[in-house]
Structures are given as structure tokens and as C-alpha cells.
Amino acid sequence: MVVLTDWRMAKVSDLKNRPEVAEHFDDSQWQKVNVRADEGPLRPGEMAVFRMPVRLTAADLAVVRADLNFGMIDDEGWVYVNGRLAGESHHWSDSPSFDVRKFLQVGDNTIAVAVKNIDDAGGVNKGVALELKNPPVPANWQRSAFKGLAEVIVQADSNTGDIQLTADSDGLHPASIVLRAKPGARRPAAP
Numbered sequence: 234m235v236v237l238t239d240w241r242m243a244k245v246s247d248l249k250n251r252p253e254v255a256e257h258f259d260d261s262q263w264q265k266v267n268v269r270a271d272e273g274p275l276r277p278g279e280m281a282v283f284r285m286p287v288r289l290t291a292a293d294l295a296v297v298r299a300d301l302n303f304g305m306i307d308d309e310g311w312v313y314v315n316g317r318l319a320g321e322s323h324h325w326s327d328s329p330s331f332d333v334r335k336f337l338q339v340g341d342n343t344i345a346v347a348v349k350n351i352d353d354a355g356g357v358n359k360g361v362a363l364e365l366k367n368p369p370v371p372a373n374w375q376r377s378a379f380k381g382l383a384e385v386i387v388q389a390d391s392n393t394g395d396i397q398l399t400a401d402s403d404g405l406h407p408a409s410i411v412l413r414a415k416p417g418a419r420r421p422a423a424p
């Protein structure tokens with residue numbers, strides 16, 4: 234998880250064809266802004282572009298997903314990564330998240346958010362983080378047999394998805410089964 238805190242912001246008059254969302258736009262003269270606050274710096278009717286540089290290594294990008302998570306974009310926002318539109322948010326109470334892996338590159342990257350505030354105080358609020366998700370680690374399976382039967386115990390984590398089990402043995406037909414892991418309520422811990 235990379236917490237993104239080095240944001241800059243400039244107010245704009247409209248959000249059409251903004252050069253400020255481009256990858257190499259010079260924002261060095263823009264004011265710094267705290268995106269971790271509960272409310273943003275924009276007044277009703279104001280618009281702005283927020284920008285943040287991110288440097289990533291090849292090891293950082295050896296992931297299957299890179300989720301850009303926002304606490305809040307208030308009220309409407311268009312998210313750009315290296316000048317390309319990566320996602321949109323159109324409700325102030327959402328906590329939008331976008332998989333931006335395909336937009337990232339080794340070295341310098343730029344995240345830009347064009348924001349249109351409608352009511353009250355707005356902007357990019359409640360924090361922003363880039364969550365780099367590694368591929369799942371293959372399980373180290375062990376087996377035991379009792380009178381020709383096998384028992385399989387599957388231990389789940391917080392990930393959802395399909396688990397395919399395949400078995401074969403000399404003299405037997407191979408068999409497969411798919412288990413679907415779904416989110417569920419956490420069980421209480423034993424005292």
C-alpha cells in the first residue's frame with residue numbers, strides 16, 4: 234500500500250480539454266493541498282485539477298492489480314494516470330477505486346484528478362492510496378489417504394474467486410471440482 238500525500242491543486246474555469254491532466258504538465262507552482270482532510274478546499278461551483286507524482290520500480294509493477302483507492306471525490310471527478318482517463322466518480326459519498334495497473338510504467342508516473350464541486354466543501358478528501366496486489370501464492374498441498382479416500386482442507390483468506398481441485402491416480406479416471414469462494418460473515422474468535 235502506497236499512501237499518496239504529495240498533492241498539488243489549481244482551480245480551473247472548466248473541465249473540458251484540460252492540459253493539466255497531461256502526464257508531463259508542470260505543476261511546480263501549484264499550491265500544496267491536504268487530501269486527507271474530511272472536506273476539500275473547493276467551494277460550491279468551483280472546479281480544480283489535483284496532481285500527484287508517483288515513482289514506481291519494476292518490482293512494484295510485478296503485480297496483477299494496482300488499485301487506486303480514494304476516500305472521497307466530492308462531488309464529481311475524472312481520474313487520469315499518465316494522461317489517460319482511468320475512471321470516473323459521480324457521487325460525493327462513494328469511495329471510488331480503480332484498477333490502474335495498465336496505465337502505470339516503471340519510473341515517473343502522474344495521477345491527476347479533475348474535480349467539479351457542486352455543494353458544500355469539495356475536492357479530493359479522506360486520503361488516497363495505491364494498493365499493489367501480488368498474484369496469489371500457490372498453495373503447498375499435502376495429502377493423506379485413509380482406506381483409499383482422500384480429505385482436502387481448503388483454508389481461505391479474504392480473496393474471492395474459484396478454486397479448482399483436480400485429482401488423478403494410476404488406474405483411476407481423473408476428476409475435477411470447482412469450489413466458489415464467496416465473501417461471508419467473519420466467525421467470532423474463540424475465547
